[in-house]
Amino acid sequence: MNLNKYVFLLLTIMLIMACEEKKESKEAQASISLNQTKKPNIIFLLADDMGYGELGSYGQETIKTPFLDEVASKGLRFTDFYAGTSVCSPSRAVLMTGMHTGHVSIRGNKGLYPDKYDRVPLRKSEVTIGEMLQKGGYQTAMIGKWHLGIPEDMSTWAKGRGFDYAVQEQWGVSAKGNDLDERLHWVNNDQDSVFYNYNNYKCLDEFRTNFALDYLDEKEADKPFFLYMSYRIPHSHELFLSKTDLYNDKIEEWPEIERRHAARITMLDTQIKRLFDKLREKGELDNTLILFSSDNGPTNENHHSYKFFNSSGGLKGYKRDVYEGGIRVPMLAYWEGKINEGQTTNHPSTFYDVMPTIAEVAGVDIPKQTDGISILPELLGKDQPKHNHLYWEIQEGPTQKGFRQAARKGKWKVVRYGASYKTELYDLEADLFETNDISKQHPEIVEEMNNILKSESEVIEHYPNSGGIFK
Numbered sequence: 001m002n003l004n005k006y007v008f009l010l011l012t013i014m015l016i017m018a019c020e021e022k023k024e025s026k027e028a029q030a031s032i033s034l035n036q037t038k039k040p041n042i043i044f045l046l047a048d049d050m051g052y053g054e055l056g057s058y059g060q061e062t063i064k065t066p067f068l069d070e071v072a073s074k075g076l077r078f079t080d081f082y083a084g085t086s087v088c089s090p091s092r093a094v095l096m097t098g099m100h101t102g103h104v105s106i107r108g109n110k111g112l113y114p115d116k117y118d119r120v121p122l123r124k125s126e127v128t129i130g131e132m133l134q135k136g137g138y139q140t141a142m143i144g145k146w147h148l149g150i151p152e153d154m155s156t157w158a159k160g161r162g163f164d165y166a167v168q169e170q171w172g173v174s175a176k177g178n179d180l181d182e183r184l185h186w187v188n189n190d191q192d193s194v195f196y197n198y199n200n201y202k203c204l205d206e207f208r209t210n211f212a213l214d215y216l217d218e219k220e221a222d223k224p225f226f227l228y229m230s231y232r233i234p235h236s237h238e239l240f241l242s243k244t245d246l247y248n249d250k251i252e253e254w255p256e257i258e259r260r261h262a263a264r265i266t267m268l269d270t271q272i273k274r275l276f277d278k279l280r281e282k283g284e285l286d287n288t289l290i291l292f293s294s295d296n297g298p299t300n301e302n303h304h305s306y307k308f309f310n311s312s313g314g315l316k317g318y319k320r321d322v323y324e325g326g327i328r329v330p331m332l333a334y335w336e337g338k339i340n341e342g343q344t345t346n347h348p349s350t351f352y353d354v355m356p357t358i359a360e361v362a363g364v365d366i367p368k369q370t371d372g373i374s375i376l377p378e379l380l381g382k383d384q385p386k387h388n389h390l391y392w393e394i395q396e397g398p399t400q401k402g403f404r405q406a407a408r409k410g411k412w413k414v415v416r417y418g419a420s421y422k423t424e425l426y427d428l429e430a431d432l433f434e435t436n437d438i439s440k441q442h443p444e445i446v447e448e449m450n451n452i453l454k455s456e457s458e459v460i461e462h463y464p465n466s467g468g469i470f471k
Contacts, residue, residue, distance in 0.1 A: 306325075
């Protein structure tokens with residue numbers, strides 16, 4: 001072969017290779033573009049009564065949470081994130097509607113009726129995250145504890161409030177007059193029911209996670225999904241934990257109730273790993289935003305002590321308090337390729353920010369009812385707008401004694417318990433544990449914060465102390 005023919009052949013081969021490389025590059029770019037335009041899946045994982053200090057990534061030194069600690073190391077950890085309030089029903093109402101507890105229709109676990117003190121459902125006019133996302137083309141699922149309806153009206157259950165697929169516990173008395181066993185899990189209201197036999201599972205949340213794994217296998221593959229996974233752990237309830245050998249080395253050292261408390265949290269960690277593993281197996285993990293938090297601070301019920309494992313991380317108070325220990329909770333955000341690994345933020349945010357955040361991620365309109373601000377910029381490392389202030393209230397029982405309010409503005413935090421008629425003031429920068437009430441030193445700040453407490457609480461049916469108690 002002469003030199004000219006050799007050069008021509010070599011150039012031809014190089015041209016063909018270049019064309020193939022260009023074709024492959026275009027195909028890769030098209031694939032990336034398709035992935036970017038596909039709406040992301042969204043999962044919200046909610047623990048029940050998990051305190052600020054009950055994960056290793058938040059300083060827990062005894063209870064093992066290896067997988068959630070790994071999630072924290074690969075995502076974004078919030079240090080100043082707050083639940084909707086300090087007990088489950090109103091806190092979950094805030095999460096589902098994006099309205100704070102001065103506006104949402106549920107202000108306590110129960111409300112006052114003319115002839116009884118009982119559960120209050122969300123108003124039908126209050127749009128839920130599920131309803132918002134259904135309109136945006138999402139398939140929606142809720143598994144676990146709903147706590148926003150009443151047993152005698154299935155339209156108030158999750159299936160009737162925006163969830164295509166709903167598996168929930170329910171208790172009380174049904175419209176048919178039957179007692180509802182909370183071990184019975186209702187599938188799509190009364191389409192089916194499955195009894196939780198705690199002798200067959202390590203914990204209730206293993207049972208519930210099985211439903212979630214099945215859902216991920218059976219959902220429509222070409223539509224984005226929203227999964228609200230509402231766990232029962234670490235809520236102090238002996239019924240929902242079978243025998244476990246976790247922390248057996250501590251049997252002589254710990255009270256049994258504390259061993260079981262620690263075991264529940266470690267079991268939850270395992271169940272969340274199962275969910276992540278399923279998402280990865282199905283190729284869904286890299287297109288899924290996952291948020292993890294708790295509905296309120298640590299429990300101190302059923303002979304369990306929140307101090308035994310320092311469950312509040314040293315913060316003052318616990319479940320039902322509006323001090324930091326009752327409302328400041330863990331918050332982890334994970335999104336492969338979108339959220340930078342191992343980041344921590346002290347941006348003050350709360351449950352009523354979740355709805356606008358999810359709306360922005362999903363590309364749907366944010367309902368006008370929300371009091372929140374999207375924290376998507378914070379998740380992506382962008383400039384984040386801030387609240388002027390954050391607000392909480394809770395009605396524990398029908399009397400003034402059970403009415404509590406709190407607000408935070410920058411470093412300032414006020415707490416007001418109805419029966420005391422006194423507003424306490426704390427500087428969270430100097431006094432995170434709220435040990436030093438400085439209200440007498442800063443009357444002008446107290447007046448400003450009192451105006452927030454007065455203006456943010458709207459009077460509403462079933463809660464006689466709504467609107468605030470001022471003397």
